Amino acid sequence: MTVILDGAALARTIRQEVGEKVERMVADGLRPPGLAALLVGEDPASQIYVGSKARSAGAAGFLHRTVRLEAGASQSELERTIDDLNRDDAIDGILVQLPLPAPLSARPILDRLDPAKDVDGLHALNAGRLWLDQRGLFPATPSGIVELLERSGIDIEGRRAVIVGRSHLVGKPLAALLLQRQATVTICHSRTRGLQEVTREADILVAAVGRLAMIGPEFVRNGATVVDVGIHRLTDASEVERLFPGNEARRATFERKGSVVAGDVDYQRVAPLCGAITPVPGGVGPLTVAMLLANTLTASRRRQNAEIA
Numbered sequence: 001m002t003v004i005l006d007g008a009a010l011a012r013t014i015r016q017e018v019g020e021k022v023e024r025m026v027a028d029g030l031r032p033p034g035l036a037a038l039l040v041g042e043d044p045a046s047q048i049y050v051g052s053k054a055r056s057a058g059a060a061g062f063l064h065r066t067v068r069l070e071a072g073a074s075q076s077e078l079e080r081t082i083d084d085l086n087r088d089d090a091i092d093g094i095l096v097q098l099p100l101p102a103p104l105s106a107r108p109i110l111d112r113l114d115p116a117k118d119v120d121g122l123h124a125l126n127a128g129r130l131w132l133d134q135r136g137l138f139p140a141t142p143s144g145i146v147e148l149l150e151r152s153g154i155d156i157e158g159r160r161a162v163i164v165g166r167s168h169l170v171g172k173p174l175a176a177l178l179l180q181r182q183a184t185v186t187i188c189h190s191r192t193r194g195l196q197e198v199t200r201e202a203d204i205l206v207a208a209v210g211r212l213a214m215i216g217p218e219f220v221r222n223g224a225t226v227v228d229v230g231i232h233r234l235t236d237a238s239e240v241e242r243l244f245p246g247n248e249a250r251r252a253t254f255e256r257k258g259s260v261v262a263g264d265v266d267y268q269r270v271a272p273l274c275g276a277i278t279p280v281p282g283g284v285g286p287l288t289v290a291m292l293l294a295n296t297l298t299a300s301r302r303r304q305n306a307e308i309a
Contacts, residue, residue, distance in 0.1 A: 003276040005152050005227075007144070011286035014147070015060055018293045022061035025306060033300035034063040034091040035119070035293075038081060041071035041101040050097050056289050062296065063090060071101045078109055086114040092303050093119035093296035116303060119295040121173065130176045137295050142174035144287025145206065145227055146181070154204070154225050154276060157182040162199050164188045164215065164264075165208030170229055174206060195219070207264035213243055215265040223275040229284050230264030244268050 022032055035057045037050045050066055057064040067081060078100075085094050094117045100106050110118075115125040121139040129136030149156055161183040165171040175185045183204070188195055199205055199219040207215045208229035220226060234240050240260055244250040247268060254260045263280035271277050278284055300306075 002271050002274050003152070004271075005148055005154075005225075005276050005278045005283060007148055007278055007283040008281075008286045010148055010151060011144075011290040014287070014290040014294060015056060018290075018297050019060040021297060025301070025304075026061070028306070030304050030306055031090065032061050032063055033093065033296050034065070034088075035093045035095070035296045036065045036067055036085050036088075036091045037095050037097060038067045038069070038078075038085070039097045040069045040073055040078065040104065043101070046097045053095070053289055053292065056293060057296070060293050060297075062293070065091070073104070075104055075108070078104060079112055082109060082112045086112075086117065091117065092300035093117055093292075095120050095292065117299060119292055119299055121295070122168070127168070127173070130173055133180060137299060138177065139169055139173045140288045140291035140295060141170050141229065141284060142177055143295070144291040145174060145229070145284060146177045147291065148278070148284070148287060149204070149225070149227075150181075152276065156204070158184075159203035160184050160186070160201055161204040161206070162186045162188060162202035163206045163208060164195070164199065165206075165210065165229070167208065170208040171206075174208070178204075209264050211264055212262060213264070213266040215270065217266070217269050217273055220270055220273050222273050224273070225276045226265055226270060226274050227278050227284065228263035228265040228267070228280050230262075231280060231285060232262050232264075233259050234262055235259045 026032055037053055039046060039050050054064050054066055085091050094113055096109055098106055110122045111124055113123050115123045118126050118137050121137045126136040130138050156178060161178045163171050163175055166187050166189045171187055175187050178185050186198060188198055196219050200221045202221060202224055204225045205220060206227045210230060212232040240250060240254050243262055250260050261281050
């Protein structure tokens with residue numbers, strides 16, 4: 001029987017754990033962690049994401065600040081804002097909401113962050129520390145995936161892990177984290193030859209390619225653990241019926257909201273083959289914000305020289 005890996009439930013647990021540790025920090029006379037989100041422009045999706053992070057940070061007892069710049073802000077203005085946040089002792093974590101509006105360039109901004117406050121784990125120094133097995137701050141989504149696997153009792157050591165997708169946000173850092181845990185890791189991408197043959201060798205298959213329902217049953221070995229990082233909003237009723245035939249719950253959601261979300265995995269056809277699988281929604285997505293809070297707590301503890309169990 002397929003095990004559904006409930007990322008939403010684990011995210012609630014992690015947020016509760018973080019909140020309890022913040023309470024102990026404050027009780028010991030330390031200040032609460034401070035998280036600043038930098039939002040440039042008025043992109044609706046980015047505003048929703050930043051709002052969600054702010055609410056979660058507040059619920060965990062963090063100090064939270066959203067710094068907003070106009071879409072027409074210059075690169076130098078953005079750099080000055082980062083410098084101000086780097087110098088602010090009350091701020092332990094800085095996240096830059098991506099993508100930045102054109103013609104702003106993200107990489108110089110990310111590398112201008114104080115690495116000790118880079119809670120998205122995107123500074124080049126933190127990326128290097130990850131691959132050198134050194135202490136740092138690492139991207140939230142891959143950290144959440146590893147947390148979900150380990151807390152769900154999924155063996156990683158000695159297993160064959162295949163990641164479809166080589167992004168700096170998920171694929172590459174996840175490969176490093178799995179290698180640290182003694183998995184044998186293969187990263188696949190758009191030019192991988194014989195992709196299905198490679199993915200069918202996986203004990204742990206991670207779909208992070210950004211293509212709706214690309215991973216069908218022909219990609220999956222029986223009994224594999226499948227992790228779906230993708231998220232796509234379906235607004236066409238025929239697409240919903242194609243991917244979720246006879247699924248009354250999905251149909252009801254579509255009729256109520258006008259859309260449903262799906263992942264990079266053709267869930268309804270793949271799930272019966274799996275030993276375990278993450279759903280969309282409710283799988284990897286909720287863990288990203290939870291692990292961002294965990295990273296900010298870690299950054300704050302290090303900056304305040306606090307060891308909170």
